[in-house]
Amino acid sequence: MTSPSSQETSNLPHSSTSGGFFANLFSRTQRYSPEEWKELLKSHPYVPPGSGDARSPCPLLNTFANHGISIPRNGRNFTKRQLYELLIIMGVKSMLASLVVTSVFVMYRQPAPNSTWRDSFRSASTLSLDSLGIHGLLEHDVSLTRHDAQIAPYDAVSVVPELVQQMATLAQTSHLNAENIVFDDENYFHHRKSRWLTCIKENPYLHYSFIQQFLSAAEAHLLLHLLGRNDQISLDHMNLFLLDERFPDNWHPIDRPLSGLSAIRTIIRYYRRVRQTNPMLAASKGTES
Numbered sequence: 001m002t003s004p005s006s007q008e009t010s011n012l013p014h015s016s017t018s019g020g021f022f023a024n025l026f027s028r029t030q031r032y033s034p035e036e037w038k039e040l041l042k043s044h045p046y047v048p049p050g051s052g053d054a055r056s057p058c059p060l061l062n063t064f065a066n067h068g069i070s071i072p073r074n075g076r077n078f079t080k081r082q083l084y085e086l087l088i089i090m091g092v093k094s095m096l097a098s099l100v101v102t103s104v105f106v107m108y109r110q111p112a113p114n115s116t117w118r119d120s121f122r123s124a125s126t127l128s129l130d131s132l133g134i135h136g137l138l139e140h141d142v143s144l145t146r147h148d149a150q151i152a153p154y155d156a157v158s159v160v161p162e163l164v165q166q167m168a169t170l171a172q173t174s175h176l177n178a179e180n181i182v183f184d185d186e187n188y189f190h191h192r193k194s195r196w197l198t199c200i201k202e203n204p205y206l207h208y209s210f211i212q213q214f215l216s217a218a219e220a221h222l223l224l225h226l227l228g229r230n231d232q233i234s235l236d237h238m239n240l241f242l243l244d245e246r247f248p249d250n251w252h253p254i255d256r257p258l259s260g261l262s263a264i265r266t267i268i269r270y271y272r273r274v275r276q277t278n279p280m281l282a283a284s285k286g287t288e289s
């Protein structure tokens with residue numbers, strides 16, 4: 001069974017244009033001012049997924065699907081153009097958005113057994129959110145909010161509310177007297193380290209090497225700079241994005257596209273900080289093979 005308006009996607013007028021490397025493929029697309037975004041949300045209310053709807057391990061892509069913006073509500077058969085539109089809305093620059101979309105659509109295409117090696121470089125025509133749950137491509141161990149794929153309950157797609165609660169507790173205990181409680185970069189370092197240690201203990205098939213660590217740092221950057229701002233996200237917003245996979249009413253996408261240089265700097269900092277002197281991880285060095 002799919003949700004009522006599973007085919008609904010965004011269709012608003014374009015407020016500004018964005019070209020790029022694959023400009024002919026992805027031509028015109030829009031970013032929204034805070035006012036336009038508010039209008040968009042009104043016409044695309046949150047509806048939780050129905051039982052047959054596809055969802056991914058990515059809270060943000062699920063959020064878009066839950067509002068029927070860019071991604072159909074049933075999470076199925078979205079196009080390159082729609083994913084590109086989503087990234088532009090989120091403040092990713094057109095060149096990077098094109099690169100990400102093209103890579104993802106090549107990476108997740110399933111070639112037929114008798115296809116040639118050249119077919120491996122062809123793009124899927126559409127993707128569904130559940131295909132992003134395939135372990136070992138973008139989906140990796142030591143996620144902030146999901147179980148590892150190869151340990152019970154063998155589900156790396158559904159959010160684990162207890163893990164989001166752990167993040168909230170970290171934020172609450174480290175900002176005891178603050179008026180607005182936020183989950184910040186220090187809380188992030190702590191949570192990822194603690195997840196890493198747990199996964200070392202629980203997952204005999206753990207694979208968390210440079211690429212996965214770097215991807216994790218990039219996801220944390222997206223969490224604290226695109227969903228949140230300036231290395232932090234308010235507790236309310238974090239819960240809505242990560243638990244309900246819903247856009248907060250008082251949130252809007254960043255005003256200016258993300259600077260690539262500052263993003264890379266932050267990602268490297270996040271990557272390093274999680275690895276830096278960490279007694280818990282150092283104590284489990286014997287796990288290295």
Ligand code: HEM
Pocket residue numbers: 056057058059060061087090092100104132133138139140141142143144145146156219220222223226227
């Ligand atoms: C700018 C937009 C995006 C934001 C803000 C975002 C946010 C996030 C966050 C915060 C996580 C970490 C979840 C966790 O560790 O529990 C995540 C994971 C993930 N994202 Fe996204 N994401 C974005 C774009 C994308 C795109 C374009 C794709 C691919 C089409 C994608 C695929 C994934 C996947 C597969 C994971 C799971 C990784 C894991 O196993 O932990 N995301 N995303």
